[in-house]
Amino acid sequence: MKKSLFIVVLILSIVSCKNNSKSTSIEKIVSKKEAKYPSDIMPFMDEWKILLGDGTRKENLLKYKKEDFFYVENDGVDDWVVYKTPNSGITSKNSSNTRTELHQKQYWIPEVGGKLTGTLKVQHVSTTGDATKASSYSVVIGQIHSDEGHENEPLKIYYKKFPGHTKGSVFWNYEINTKGNNIGRFDYSTAVWGHNFSVVGDSANSYPKEPENGIALGEEFSYEVNVENGIMYLTFTSENHKTMQFTKSLVKSEFATRKDIPEQVLKTYANREKGGGIEREIAYAGELQYFKQGAYNQANFKSTKSEVYGGDISKQYANGSFAEVWFKKATLLSKTK
Template identity: 75%
Template sequence: MRKTALIIVTILVFFSCKNEPRTSLETTSETELITKYPSDVISFMDKWKILLGDGTHVDNLVNYQKDDFFYVLNDGKTDWVVYKTPNAGITSKTSSNTRTELGEKRHWIPEKGGKLTGTLKVQHVSTTGDATAASSYSVVVGQIHSDEGHENEPLKIYYKKFPGHTKGSVFWNYEINTKGDNIGRFDYSTAVWGYDFSVVGSDVSVYPEEPKEGIALGEEFSYEVNVHKGIMYLTFSSNGHKTVTFTKSLIASEFATISDIPQQVLKVYANREKGGGVEREIAYAGEINYFKQGAYNQANPKSTKSEVYGGDIIKQYENGSYAEVWFREATVGNSTIPE
């Protein structure tokens, strides 16, 4: 009888505990298991597809994330979408650089245009590279990309920081839509804060002076790209820095003759086949384009001699051979009338 009574008491206690409200500890534990997706932080993910640094292509980004490449982190105050990619992985057929980068599904011609915004902070760029190579230690955080013709890029927004420097540079490049073949294509670079693309080291491991008006890793900044009726309007802003604006036609070339090629270009491309051409007079007029956003790593073993540890992604992450960019806000849509 005593054994039977003990069994009955045990059953009663079990069901009594089962029906009690959960403790705060139990509630917290279950909450921590809930995954927050990039599409929960930035709602426009349905308008994009993505290529990750390991070669993964994904067309539906709603409720999608992938550890080590595309996911959400909180810095104690704000949720951020993280884009992370190694120096070497599997990349697109037209590039030697890896990326974890969004590609806009909608396409448009400059005359119709579109608008892209982003608020971000760059957390890391490759710590290895060749200081004399203009692309070393840099990542592209926003683009306009052509989807026909030469498939060149009328806009690339860069962040670059040399090893040992506290501050890096933000600049943007315009790539000409080359007349004829594309061998002579070149980028013309414009500084926002710090240096432009053409400022490089004097030797493989000798760096220029740190930019005085630069942006540090982890320092937030914003950009707006508004292409309206063929004209590109750029706005860059950051607390503690002067807001900077630019205007550039995408339908009438500034580089249509040999005499139009800037001295900066002659310097950067002095020893290359690429860089001696001219642009077609109508630039990108009538050509299909689309936006890109994320982390397009410019460090690679081919042109910047960056370390890649045999392509082992884990080793690259452990040893600083990667780019990492965090976005907390971004929008994409139709162009607006410039103010």
């Protein structure tokens, strides 16, 4: 009897060891899957540095990730690089907007140019804010930024969706490179799908009509920014939308006199000190530029009155005060003369 009992216990121990071995193997597989880094998905990460929404700065992005800000997710089909940032955090010295955003290391001038592409889906924009403020409920997903002069931005690509709407808008803004005092700078906005930057609510809690040809959260689309010989060429594509293309000179201004200021600008900046300037005739010619890509959250408390829960990031994430953008593919091309 004792011998039989010993044999049963021995068999159970062997089975248990095998099960534990299988469990350990499964855990190793899961750990290996979770260990993916953004640089595994997009090998061009060695050409960028990053600023995260909690103020973290990182120069070397190879095999780097940070939970809740910059990491990899799989949607059941593809791996995506996630850029996530709250409405309020620690940001750069010249901005009130938080970001988890790549910053190109190599600079270039418009006359030489460069090329940036991205295939993405916006998963979330802030659900808190003031609908009369143009930056509310929006995130910038790609930029060209100047590193000289006024350090203005010849390109900002936006996604914006009002609360309660199914579809949001994709548009791009051009900021003038102001002649003289930069207090008069303004953005001119062009719609891609949906509304442009100037379409806002009639009151803090009322929203304009939902765009019929807009882009929903989680809907994939792509952009291509190609600057060559001083000209910026933009292409936007989406499976269920018309391909949209635009051309804009970065070396010859369209806004060099008072009469050139568009009606859209006069309306958008009517109650602001900013927005009355003109641009230097050569725009951004000769100025060093660089690309940016990721989630540059525009819904800060200062300009949009969004709820930021005293700056507590976990509370912002739990209550909708954040932006989250997923990129599946992206490329960067640096050009030479």
